[in-house]
Amino acid sequence: MNRALLALALCSTALPAFADEVNIYSHRQPSLIQPLLDAFTAETGITTNVAFVEKGMVERLVAEGDRSPADLVLTVDIARLTQIVEAGVVQPVQSDVLEANIPEAFRDKADLWFGLTARARIVYASKERVADGAVTTYEDLADPKWKGKICTRSGTNDYNIALLSAYIAHHGAEAAKTWAEGLKANLARKPDGGDRDQVKAIWAGECDISLGNTYYMGQMVNDPEQKAWADSVRIVFPTFEGAGTHMNVSGVAMTKSAPNKAAALKLMEWLSSDAAQKIYAETNHEFPVKPGVAASALVASWGSFTPDTLALTDIAAHRAEALKIMEEIDFDAGS
Template sequence: MLRAPSCRSGRLLALVIACTAAAPAASLAQAGEVNVYTYREAKLVAPLFEAFTKETGIKVNTISASAGLEQRIATEGANSPADVLLTVDIGRLKEAVDLGIAQPLKSDVLDKAVPAQYRDPGGLWYAVSARARVIYAARQRVTESEITYEELADPKWKGRICIRSGQNIYNNALFAAYVAHHGDQKAEAWLAGLKANLAQKPSGGDREVARDIAAGKCDIGLGNTYYWALMNEREPDKKPWAEATKVILPTFQGHGTHMNISGVVLAKHAPNKTNAVTLIEWLVGEKAQKIYADINFEYPIRASIPPHPTIAAYGELTADPLPVATIAANKKKAATLVDKVGFDN
């Protein structure tokens, strides 16, 4: 964990933030180091950074948080020790750009490895892994093997759907993709129809969606691909929730399955820029992409790396070709429509 020299490790995170914000960037610009601000859970990124350090000799210092890292970097300004921002959603990448904390990165390595739909046209951010927003369905009660996102508003699902908050970053991205495909009016009508089909007030997270399906409170719900795999493979107390459900890869009519990304930004004032670029390029290399697939249960960005067998068992993925940048451009509209229809009420 990255710390400013005068901060005591036992203090609250807020104090740590204040101390590191006050530290001059030069004091943290040490040879052989790179400073990463990340939204990823420590246990998920640790294998990546350990492998990177072993291969390159560059030490990775991390600060993890569940929110506010973009604003923190902006507040730190030119004194920010941040070299890289690693996010779990396209919305936070867009916010980083909007706040002016990213600098363009020109890299043939990245452009070759990352498909155009998963990177910023100006090089301000790149995806390092992908995840699909899929349907968890009751294994014993749902016979369907194919469902479109549009069908979620069909009255046949009335009282049968569980979902986390409509303003959650993952749902917001899906709803933004719906706006991009169908326009504001149709998206509003669809959200109203989806709300009418809910079995209960939106709450919890994706794991809780599976829990409630297993408990018979609903029959289907939305979740990210990797949560189901984690429950099934790594979380014994939640494995019964996975066993009671199955994963269906939904699609937009005439398109494909909605994809979101984990991505990186090169910080505007990166004190260790060379090391930062080395790390970012390493994250799309074969070794890192295999770690993303085998440990994090995510879809690799690099086409040559197959997904984990558990993820592959969901079925053949036809990814929606909609550029992630287009999804980001519609997130504000989606959030407004969620409130307009009273989705979370």
């Protein structure tokens, strides 16, 4: 079935089940996943059809119900994975291949989603104005010495909510609220924009450090307009006191309707393979989740670190509490 027919089907009725295709709803930009899907098709002969759903994916799947043409959901962040689980629109997948390839910390305990790539929530620090070793922990970011020095995107953004959720899991809600208030007091400006915008602000001298995901460095380095921003900072892998660096994932889940279940499972398993993990590492500047698959040379150049071993499902359990804290302290109002 060609993409024009898929587009029609996505807007109306369910697609008929074909053994040689997989239909995907994706939060991820098509350009990021197309190299993977092309390689999968070349190896298996199974075609893939992708609908980029930037917003309202859960609502769409709920509305479509059993008529949904989607077999798989590709998404980023533990929060979005949790949302599709709580909406009851995905089904458990039992697979020896997935269990062998994906560590327990990066998959759902009930097999409802599986992580495919990992990213660290790190600090971008000015090479000119921040000394080596000045920031070593997330706790450091609330130190008054950084007053007026920190930039970040919205406190209610999924990536920052996940970080605060991890803080709650490590230290408790009261300590997490105190930390968030300290971080807010240190902001150089009101939260605005995405992670790359914060690095641009460091380059422009508006702040000295920011929070961001690792893969944005790879995107900036390869963008002629943003390379100067990337060159102005270095990556710091902070840790929680007594633990490691906060990790998040992109992941996949099989929809409850899944008209092409067998082919969809083949794609899920293939995405956890050495070949797919290597493509992810080289093209998306992310960390492979499968043990033994090396990061790209660029990602490796950022240095080694100790990932936090806290299970993502444990982090997701504190999401509502983290969001409540950010709203109570009015984080996005700035300092």
